Amino acid sequence: MPNNDYIPIRSEIREIIRHTAHEWTFRMTWADALSVKPSQFFEISLPKYGESPISVSGIAPGLLDFTIRKIGHVTNELFNYKEGDTLYIRGPYGNGFDLERYKGKELVIVAGGTGVSPVRGVIEYFADHMDETCGIQVIAGFRDANEILFRTDFAKWRQVMDITMTLDTGEPTEEYGIGLVTKYIPDLKIHDPATAEAIIAGPPAMIKFAAKALAETGFPEEHMWVDESRRMCCGLGKCGHCRVNDTYICADGPVFNYTTVKQLSD
Amino acid sequence: MGFELSTGGVNAFLRELARTGRVVAPVRFEGGGAFTGTDCVRYAEVTDIENVVFDEKSRFSFRELLLPPSQTLFYFTEDSITEPTPETRDTIIFLRSCDLHAVKRLDEICRGGANPDYYYEQRRKNVKFVLMGCKKAFDSCFCVDMGTNISDNYDLSIEPDGDGWHLDCKNAEWEPLLRAQGGTETPVTPAHVTETKTRVSIPDDLDFSVAKSKLWDEYDKRCIACGRCNFSCPTCTCFSMQDLFYQDNPKTGERRRVLASCMVDGFSDMAGGVVYRKNHGARMRYKVLHKVYDFKKRSGFHMCVGCGRCDDVCPEYISFSHIVNRLGDAMKEVSEHAE
Ligand code: SF4
Numbered sequence: 001m002p003n004n005d006y007i008p009i010r011s012e013i014r015e016i017i018r019h020t021a022h023e024w025t026f027r028m029t030w031a032d033a034l035s036v037k038p039s040q041f042f043e044i045s046l047p048k049y050g051e052s053p054i055s056v057s058g059i060a061p062g063l064l065d066f067t068i069r070k071i072g073h074v075t076n077e078l079f080n081y082k083e084g085d086t087l088y089i090r091g092p093y094g095n096g097f098d099l100e101r102y103k104g105k106e107l108v109i110v111a112g113g114t115g116v117s118p119v120r121g122v123i124e125y126f127a128d129h130m131d132e133t134c135g136i137q138v139i140a141g142f143r144d145a146n147e148i149l150f151r152t153d154f155a156k157w158r159q160v161m162d163i164t165m166t167l168d169t170g171e172p173t174e175e176y177g178i179g180l181v182t183k184y185i186p187d188l189k190i191h192d193p194a195t196a197e198a199i200i201a202g203p204p205a206m207i208k209f210a211a212k213a214l215a216e217t218g219f220p221e222e223h224m225w226v227d228e229s230r231r232m233c234c235g236l237g238k239c240g241h242c243r244v245n246d247t248y249i250c251a252d253g254p255v256f257n258y259t260t261v262k263q264l265s266d
Numbered sequence: 267m268g269f270e271l272s273t274g275g276v277n278a279f280l281r282e283l284a285r286t287g288r289v290v291a292p293v294r295f296e297g298g299g300a301f302t303g304t305d306c307v308r309y310a311e312v313t314d315i316e317n318v319v320f321d322e323k324s325r326f327s328f329r330e331l332l333l334p335p336s337q338t339l340f341y342f343t344e345d346s347i348t349e350p351t352p353e354t355r356d357t358i359i360f361l362r363s364c365d366l367h368a369v370k371r372l373d374e375i376c377r378g379g380a381n382p383d384y385y386y387e388q389r390r391k392n393v394k395f396v397l398m399g400c401k402k403a404f405d406s407c408f409c410v411d412m413g414t415n416i417s418d419n420y421d422l423s424i425e426p427d428g429d430g431w432h433l434d435c436k437n438a439e440w441e442p443l444l445r446a447q448g449g450t451e452t453p454v455t456p457a458h459v460t461e462t463k464t465r466v467s468i469p470d471d472l473d474f475s476v477a478k479s480k481l482w483d484e485y486d487k488r489c490i491a492c493g494r495c496n497f498s499c500p501t502c503t504c505f506s507m508q509d510l511f512y513q514d515n516p517k518t519g520e521r522r523r524v525l526a527s528c529m530v531d532g533f534s535d536m537a538g539g540v541v542y543r544k545n546h547g548a549r550m551r552y553k554v555l556h557k558v559y560d561f562k563k564r565s566g567f568h569m570c571v572g573c574g575r576c577d578d579v580c581p582e583y584i585s586f587s588h589i590v591n592r593l594g595d596a597m598k599e600v601s602e603h604a605e
């Protein structure tokens with residue numbers, strides 16, 4: 001008999017980090033955390049309320065971070081939970097980012113809003129292993145100053161890598177500029193676009209325009225990697241909700257090469 | 267091994283099977299049909315072969331025996347999660363050739379991939395199939411064009427012949443049972459149709475560009491997105507999760523999976539308001555292309571088996587086979603525009 005993949009496993013909330021009023025990171029216990037890859041996701045399971053697919057935003061021994069937006073039935077209830085409470089999770093699902101691919105190369109990361117969560121693990125890894133990269137440039141966009149996620153992380157990363165933060169609206173400060181992420185793409189300093197790699201994560205329109213802007217700088221589409229999201233209900237490639245053409249976003253992705261993403265037609 | 271058997275002999279054989287399993291077959295229920303005043307033929311346990319409906323197609327397919335429309339995955343209390351006790355008896359399913367081909371589709375979806383489905387396997391491993399020979403196709407069938415009119419992977423085939431029954435047994439354990447009921451050996455080839463009134467042809471050059479055809483717009487209004495076509499289809503497997511808790515003790519409850527339809531509102535909606543395929547025509551395109559294009563790209567064979575049930579149950583008289591037949595013109599339309 002195959003495993004019963006539908007049974008969730010108990011996990012304790014060790015810490016809650018409140019980024020904004022409606023976006024918190026839940027730091028949860030998970031025995032085999034170090035085998036989880038950035039952008040893989042779990043179903044957060046609250047009996048009586050249901051399940052919600054959430055990507056992993058941080059990985060540490062025995063601990064996984066889930067940065068969650070209070071946005072629906074399950075997540076509304078989750079925001080009533082406190083540190084020390086237990087809930088259920090099952091996963092990890094999906095392919096996640098393959099860090100090996102980016103080692104020893106120039107890497108550009110463009111992320112918008114909650115799209116920063118799935119790439120945080122990648123940034124975090126290279127921030128700790130700067131000798132394994134030929135340079136990282138991150139462009140992160142948020143709607144306004146109240147929506148900024150991982151503020152302390154960004155301050156820390158800024159010490160070791162090239163970070164650009166930008167807001168859709170507001171007044172510019174030392175911390176961030178104003179404008180869409182695409183505005184900063186032509187300013188990227190890429191020495192060899194033929195070997196550099198890029199990661200794009202965020203809302204569908206942002207992904208499309210960021211990829212276009214990157215292509216205009218001479219970036220090959222084959223080197224762009226996109227974190228896709230759809231309604232992922234089982235996580236196992238079975239329930240059908242995330243299917244696009246012959247692709248199951250949950251099982252075949254959520255990370256796809258941009259040449260594949262371009263073919264996806266909902 | 268082929269056999270000829272009397273009605274009494276078949277019933278005695280079914281009773282033998284019922285000692286360790288349940289025999290399920292299409293049965294007539296008065297009223298309750300798709301349209302007022304019609305009967306409904308659907309699956310139920312049977313003891314007598316006379317109650318098995320051979321002269322009409324079942325409205326719902328055998329699929330609900332392998333993937334129930336609503337299935338409990340586990341029960342929960344405040345601090346425990348328990349699986350339901352699985353059915354361990356054999357399930358002996360009577361079905362037609364198109365439906366036996368549908369089993370191959372269900373196996374591909376549920377058993378295949380990196381994550382074989384636990385609850386499907388729990389039922390599937392105890393299932394045996396009895397093929398009901400088809401002497402004549404029903405109006406909406408198009409099995410011949412889909413290549414599903416002939417099956418040979420059954421445990422037993424059965425069809426009426428005069429006062430008695432013709433059976434072909436491939437299950438070595440059942441052969442002595444049939445002999446014991448007075449079965450006389452005779453060569454039997456299960457009846458199958460070689461032509462159907464409804465014909466379909468899927469264009470060789472079909473690809474996703476057909477999404478741009480005007481063909482789909484017509485269904486924005488005509489289709490009422492009720493999902494009946496999906497619910498009756500033997501190869502539809504999509505589901506949603508559903509949690510419920512009990513009135514008398516709200517701390518306990520169960521998680522279920524319930525059959526979902528890509529034609530119904532909300533199928534791919536995301537928390538936060540992103541909506542995919544708002545128009546019913548786009549949903550029609552999504553469903554039709556899965557059945558005769560996308561699935562094959564992944565698995566090497568078409569998902570649709572040509573049972574015609576979706577055409578039979580649509581309250582708006584939308585014909586799936588007709589849409590498939592329009593794909594050729596739709597491809598011409600989009601390629602002319604592309605030039
Ligand atoms: S095609 Fe017919 S059966 Fe299917 S959803 Fe539309 S109206 Fe309902």
Ligand code: SF4
Pocket residue numbers: 495498499500501502557569570571572573574575576577586
């Ligand atoms: S799509 Fe229609 S004809 Fe094809 S298998 Fe499903 S119900 Fe039968």
